[in-house]
Every structure is written in structure tokens, then in C-alpha cells.
Amino acid sequence: MTAFPALVPLDAPLLVGYSGGVDSTVLLHWLWRCAQASGTALRAVHVHHGLQADADGWVLHCQQHCAALGIELAVHRVQIDNRAGLGLEGAARQARRAAFAAELRDGETLALAQHQDDQAETFLLRALRGSGIDGLAAMSAHSHIGGHPLWRPLLPATRNALLDYARQHALRWIEDPSNGHDHADRNFLRLQVLPLLRQRWPHAAAALAGSAMHCGQTRALLDEEDAELIAHLEVAPRVLSLQLLRQVSPGRAARVLRAWVIGHGAAPLPATVLQQGLHELLPAGNDRQARVRWHEHAIQQWRDHAYLLPAQLPSLPCGWQAEWDGRAPLPLPDGGQLCLQGAVAFERTLQVRARVGGERIVLPGRPHSHALKDCLQREHLAPWRRAQLPLIFDGPQLLAAADVVIAAPLQAWLQAQDAQLQWRPGGW
Numbered sequence: 185m186t187a188f189p190a191l192v193p194l195d196a197p198l199l200v201g202y203s204g205g206v207d208s209t210v211l212l213h214w215l216w217r218c219a220q221a222s223g224t225a226l227r228a229v230h231v232h233h234g235l236q237a238d239a240d241g242w243v244l245h246c247q248q249h250c251a252a253l254g255i256e257l258a259v260h261r262v263q264i265d266n267r268a269g270l271g272l273e274g275a276a277r278q279a280r281r282a283a284f285a286a287e288l289r290d291g292e293t294l295a296l297a298q299h300q301d302d303q304a305e306t307f308l309l310r311a312l313r314g315s316g317i318d319g320l321a322a323m324s325a326h327s328h329i330g331g332h333p334l335w336r337p338l339l340p341a342t343r344n345a346l347l348d349y350a351r352q353h354a355l356r357w358i359e360d361p362s363n364g365h366d367h368a369d370r371n372f373l374r375l376q377v378l379p380l381l382r383q384r385w386p387h388a389a390a391a392l393a394g395s396a397m398h399c400g401q402t403r404a405l406l407d408e409e410d411a412e413l414i415a416h417l418e419v420a421p422r423v424l425s426l427q428l429l430r431q432v433s434p435g436r437a438a439r440v441l442r443a444w445v446i447g448h449g450a451a452p453l454p455a456t457v458l459q460q461g462l463h464e465l466l467p468a469g470n471d472r473q474a475r476v477r478w479h480e481h482a483i484q485q486w487r488d489h490a491y492l493l494p495a496q497l498p499s500l501p502c503g504w505q506a507e508w509d510g511r512a513p514l515p516l517p518d519g520g521q522l523c524l525q526g527a528v529a530f531e532r533t534l535q536v537r538a539r540v541g542g543e544r545i546v547l548p549g550r551p552h553s554h555a556l557k558d559c560l561q562r563e564h565l566a567p568w569r570r571a572q573l574p575l576i577f578d579g580p581q582l583l584a585a586a587d588v589v590i591a592a593p594l595q596a597w598l599q600a601q602d603a604q605l606q607w608r609p610g611g612w
Contacts, residue, residue, distance in 0.1 A: 187341075191218050194222040196291060197291055198295050199227050202228040202230050202250070204358040206346060206350055207338070208297040209357040216255060229284060229287045230242075231260050231283045232260065235272075258287050292332060293333040299340075300342050303323055304388070306322040317406065423489050457476055504537065505535055522608075527601040527603035535576070559585070560588065573586050
């Protein structure tokens with residue numbers, strides 16, 4: 185049996201996830217002792233799911249326990265949204281993580297109480313769902329949540345070691361009645377499967393957790409290779425070269441796409457969408473605009489590149505217009521903005537409008553006007569960006585299409601003022 189860890193020095197303030205159950209009670213008490221020895225700040229957070237009749241009583245228990253130790257406790261009441269197809273357990277976990285992320289302060293690390301038996305259960309659940317290396321790596325001792333470090337210091341310890349610690353220190357905890365029911369997948373493994381496995385293999389949980397650790401080590405090596413490859417393939421933020429991506433194996437291309445979208449904060453690619461992307465994006469010719477979508481995100485193919493975009497692309501409303509003198513940035517209705525940098529203001533107020541089609545512009549060094557549509561095609565501006573372009577007019581004269589195409593008069597004025605236009609499109 186793995187012994188309970190000794191006290192460790194703490195070098196950062198901690199926020200402890202505290203449900204009131206035995207696992208988090210042990211974690212909170214142990215880290216409180218560590219914090220006392222290190223002089224480190226320690227807080228706790230309790231998430232009230234509202235799923236049990238005695239949930240209010242659990243809050244009171246946690247408040248009393250934290251008060252006895254002199255620990256600040258934050259309580260978050262959450263609504264469980266079970267419409268996303270995650271199941272009640274998955275939806276509760278998602279709500280809990282959102283509450284943790286919202287509570288974390290600058291510089292804090294979140295500490296959670298998962299242990300070796302939890303790791304074994306997670307490994308089995310992932311294996312039964314057909315997960316690959318990434319999924320079978322299960323939980324990491326060190327990861328991140330909402331930009332903050334996440335630490336699971338008890339991951340090597342067994343559930344029995346935690347119980348021994350709780351009894352040794354005469355701790356009191358809450359028994360969740362749902363833990364005795366095996367209708368949830370994790371509870372079924374805990375109550376039915378793992379005890380049976382231990383009858384034949386007494387160290388089954390340790391072996392399964394060890395396999396998860398080996399998968400985690402392999403995942404870390406693959407992640408390093410993925411990051412190096414993405415740095416080579418990404419020609420601009422959220423833009424991948426499909427020409428280069430076709431040069432790697434299908435398996436590596438799949439890993440790269442998964443890592444790429446996660447690296448930019450998008451929801452993970454479901455397996456079906458990933459396969460659709462590999463099938464439709466990689467073979468696509470330059471004249472095609474293949475598109476795959478999931479949750480709030482999409483990958484759009486255009487001119488042999490893959491663009492990571494919002495599923496619903498913003499655009500300027502038809503007929504929209506505004507006056508602008510350049511003194512302050514102009515907010516655009518799609519969430520973007522126009523700025524005039526290096527100059528106090530234009531010589532007179534200009535009009536900013538959405539495109540309607542048919543506009544013409546006089547380019548520097550050209551005696552005649554040109555169709556704006558042709559100019560944008562020469563600038564290789566993606567179609568969805570063209571729909572967002574704010575046009576700047578001085579009366580009937582088109583002076584600029586954002587900072588993409590600038591007419592001769594405005595270009596001369598900007599150069600004389602040592603100024604420039606800057607357009608930040610809405611969306612990604």
C-alpha cells in the first residue's frame with residue numbers, strides 16, 4: 185500500500201476544492217498543516233450542486249470545519265445543465281470546474297483530492313470508451329485550469345491511506361448517499377468491478393494507475409513533437425498550411441489538428457468531426473472551401489490553408505454606418521474596431537459604412553479607379569473577412585477598405601502625418 189505523503193513545502197497560495205467528503209477533507213487538513221509550516225496562504229471553495237436533499241447541510245458542515253481551522257471558504261451555488269449530452273455526472277463536473285476557475289485569484293494554484301483509486305477508475309472508464317494515449321493518460325498530477333496551475337498531490341496515495349489519515353487525525357466528513365449506488369459508471373467500477381479485480385490481483389488499482397502514468401509519459405513526448413510540428417505548419421495565428429500538413433502521416437495529422445484547436449482555446453475535436461476534417465480538408469483542392477464544425481467552432485479551408493474560426497462568423501449589418509474623426513478607436517458592430525495611429529485626428533469627419541457591392545477606389549500611382557472586389561481578391565483576403573470590412577468614405581469618395589486597401593489621397597495624408605490605419609476584425 186502506498187503510504188500517505190509527508191508534509192511538503194508550499195511556495196504559492198492555494199485554493200482547495202472542498203466537497204466535505206473524506207478525500208477533500210483529508211486534502212484540506214494535510215495542506216492546512218503544510219501551509220502552517222510554510223507560512224503560505226490557503227483558501228477553500230465548496231460547490232453547491234443542489235443535487236442532494238441535504239446539500240445545504242453540507243455547506244454548513246464545510247463552513248464550520250473551515251472556521252475551526254481558520255480557513256477562508258467560498259461557496260459557489262451552480263445550476264447543472266444536463267442538455268449537452270454529458271450525463272449528470274459529466275455536467276456536474278463541468279459546472280464544478282467552471283466554479284473553480286471563477287473563484288481562483290491571481291497567483292493561486294487549485295488543489296484537488298483525486299487519488300490512486302480515482303486514477304484507476306478513470307483509466308478503466310477511458311479504456312471502455314475506446315480512448316487512445318491521450319485519454320488513457322487519465323489525470324495528471326500537474327495541469328492547468330483557466331490559466332491557473334492545477335495540482336493533485338494525493339494522486340499516488342490509495343483510498344485506504346486517506347482513510348487511515350482521516351482516522352489518525354479524528355477528522356469528520358460527509359458521506360454522500362449517492363456514492364453507495366452503482367447506477368453511475370464510476371460508482372459501478374468502484375463498487376462492483378475493482379473489488380472483483382482485487383480478489384484476483386490485489387494491486388489492480390496500482391497497476392492501472394501505473395499504466396495511466398506510462399501513457400502520460402508517452403503523451404508528454406508526443407505533445408512536444410506536436411508543438412514543434414505546429415510551429416512549422418502554422419503560417420499565421422489560427423492558420424495551418426494544408427500543403428505542409430499533407431506531408432505528414434494521417435495519424436500525426438490527426439494529433440496535430442487536435443492539439444492545434446485546443447492550443448487556441450477551442451473545444452476538443454470530437455472523433456467524428458476529426459475524421460470528417462481529415463477526409464474533407466486534406467484532399468481539398470484550392471478551388472474548394474471545405475468546412476467542418478463542432479460546438480462553437482469551425483475549421484474552414486480556403487486557398488490550401490485551414491482557418492480556425494467561430495462557428496458563427498460575425499459581419500457588419502447591411503446598411504450600417506457611423507461617423508468617425510479618428511480621435512478615438514471606432515468600435516464596430518461585429519466586435520472589431522478601427523484605429524488611427526500616429527495622428528491626432530482626420531482633417532474632417534469621415535463616414536464608415538458596411539460594404540454593399542460595386543464600390544470603386546483610386547489606388548496610389550493609378551490614374552483610374554478600380555473595382556474594390558478585384559483589389560480584395562488580389563490582397564488574398566478570405567471571403568468571411570470581406571464581409572466584415574468597414575469602408576471609409578469622404579462623401580462619395582471611397583478612401584479605404586479598413587487597412588487592407590487604401591486610396592491614393594488617404595495614403596498620401598497618412599504618409600505625411602507618419603500615421604497608419606489599423607483594423608482589428610471581430611471574432612478570431
